[in-house]
Structure formats: structure tokens, C-alpha cells
Amino acid sequence: MSYQTLTISEENRVALITLNRPEKRNAISMALIQELMTAFSELERSAARAVIITGSGKAFCAGMDLEELKSLTGRTREESQRDSETMAQLFRGVYDFPKPLIAAVNGPAIAGGCGIATLCDFTLASSEAKFGYTEVRIGFLPAIVSTFLIRQIGEKHARDLLMTGRIIDAAEAARIGLINEVLSPEQLMPRARELAAQLIENSPASLAATKKLLNSFGVDELNAQIKAAVDVNAGIRATDDFREGVSSFLEKRKPVWRS
Numbered sequence: 001m002s003y004q005t006l007t008i009s010e011e012n013r014v015a016l017i018t019l020n021r022p023e024k025r026n027a028i029s030m031a032l033i034q035e036l037m038t039a040f041s042e043l044e045r046s047a048a049r050a051v052i053i054t055g056s057g058k059a060f061c062a063g064m065d066l067e068e069l070k071s072l073t074g075r076t077r078e079e080s081q082r083d084s085e086t087m088a089q090l091f092r093g094v095y096d097f098p099k100p101l102i103a104a105v106n107g108p109a110i111a112g113g114c115g116i117a118t119l120c121d122f123t124l125a126s127s128e129a130k131f132g133y134t135e136v137r138i139g140f141l142p143a144i145v146s147t148f149l150i151r152q153i154g155e156k157h158a159r160d161l162l163m164t165g166r167i168i169d170a171a172e173a174a175r176i177g178l179i180n181e182v183l184s185p186e187q188l189m190p191r192a193r194e195l196a197a198q199l200i201e202n203s204p205a206s207l208a209a210t211k212k213l214l215n216s217f218g219v220d221e222l223n224a225q226i227k228a229a230v231d232v233n234a235g236i237r238a239t240d241d242f243r244e245g246v247s248s249f250l251e252k253r254k255p256v257w258r259s
Contacts (some may be wrong), residue, residue: 005032014196015048022057027065049200054104061113082233094119103193115145124181125170132167139245143229
């Protein structure tokens with residue numbers, strides 16, 4: 001398949017997905033979401049035994065595309081619900097992908113981009129990478145990713161990141177368990193390929209079974225939490241704070257909260 005927002009290559013049974021919107025800092029658009037889900041489906045059926053995902057240019061993924069963000073304020077509740085369900089499907093697709101999935105985070109991974117990076121099995125980061133969930137700054141919230149985040153780093157760290165909206169460097173991300181390793185920029189891709197090569201030496205059936213087992217723990221609770229998060233995600237878009245937050249962000253001014 002031909003892709004517009006990403007590229008896929010394969011070498012030595014390791015596939016590489018590169019988010020390829022460098023002029024937009026690889027920001028998330030609906031097209032990117034759909035193409036990523038298609039790519040995961042394609043690679044699940046391919047001969048690749050492990051997958052690396054990275055970004056082109058200086059960013060991994062800078063969150064939602066500004067044009068997409070602007071359009072969200074005019075959505076109906078039903079449209080917002082469908083959008084939220086699509087985002088949940090993407091995150092679940094990353095989390096449940098049956099083959100080893102490695103994020104090579106070459107630069108900022110913000111908001112939804114942070115979710116994509118940290119839901120992979122392994123998250124390797126350049127020392128120049130940044131991480132954060134900045135949604136509260138614009139009257140939004142990272143509802144869907146929150147249930148995964150608590151599992152990864154614990155409630156206290158999750159509350160810190162989600163409620164302050166602060167951006168952290170790679171060293172702090174490693175310290176709190178959000179990522180696995182910090183590397184120099186020139187070491188990032190070689191290390192990702194080294195890890196992929198190590199993984200594909202293992203039994204493919206055992207790796208798939210291990211992932212399936214790990215993901216089965218607490219799955220009923222996870223399903224319920226994601227369903228609730230989708231509803232909250234859709235509902236917040238109807239608030240005055242969300243409209244003001246998005247408008248102030250696009251207009252590069254300080255928001256005036258009315259709630």
C-alpha cells in the first residue's frame with residue numbers, strides 16, 4: 001500500500017515505520033491515525049518479526065495537528081464520540097500489536113504522540129526527546145491514555161503528568177519508568193535495531209503468547225476504563241473550557257477560563 005503520512009521499510013525481518021510529516025512535526029491527523037492502523041494490520045500479516053516506529057525530522061510526534069484541533073470545536077457529540085473511539089482503537093492497536101514493537105523516540109513526543117511512543121513494548125529515547133501530556137493546558141484531557149499510564153508508572157506519577165501538563169526530559173521519563181533507555185541521538189537507531197535483532201532470535205510463538213498473556217491481565221477492567229474514557233473524551237469537547245482553550249492556543253494568547 002502507498003502511504004501519505006508515513007513510510008514503511010523492512011530489512012532482516014525488522015520493519016521500520018517512520019511518521020513522515022516533518023513539516024508538521026509528525027502531528028496526528030485523522031489520515032495519520034487511519035494509515036497507522038492500516039500499517040499495523042499489514043505488518044501483522046507480513047514476514048517481519050519485530051517493528052520499530054520513529055519520526056522523521058526533529059520530532060517523534062508533536063500531538064494533534066493544529067487544523068484537526070481547530071475542527072474539533074465544531075464537532076457534534078456523535079462525531080466527537082466516533083473520533084474518541086477511533087483514537088482508542090489506535091492506542092489499543094499499539095498496545096495489543098502481537099509482534100515486538102519498539103519506539104525509537106528521536107525528539108518531542110507530546111500528548112497523543114507520547115501515548116503512541118510509550119504504549120510500545122519498548123521505548124528508547126534520544127537524550128533530546130521530551131515527553132508530556134499537555135492537554136489540560138487547552139481545556140482537554142488525555143482520558144484514553146490515562147488508564148494505560150497508571151499501569152505503567154503508578155498513580156502518583158500519572159497524576160503529576162496529567163494534571164500539571166508539564167513536559168519532562170528523557171532522563172526523568174526513564175527515572176519514573178515511562179521509557180526504557182536514554183541514548184545519544186546517534187546511538188538511538190542502532191540500539192533499536194540491536195534490540196530488534198535480539199528479540200527476533202526468540203521464538204515468535206513464545207513472544208506472541210507472552211504479549212497476549214501480559215495483555216490479558218486485568219483486561220475486563222481495562223476495557224471498562226477505556227469505554228468510560230472515550231465518553232469523557234467526547235464530553236469534554238462540548239465544554240466552554242475546551243473551546244476557549246483551543247481558541248487561545250491557536251491565537252497564541254493566555255486562556256480565560258470561565259468554568
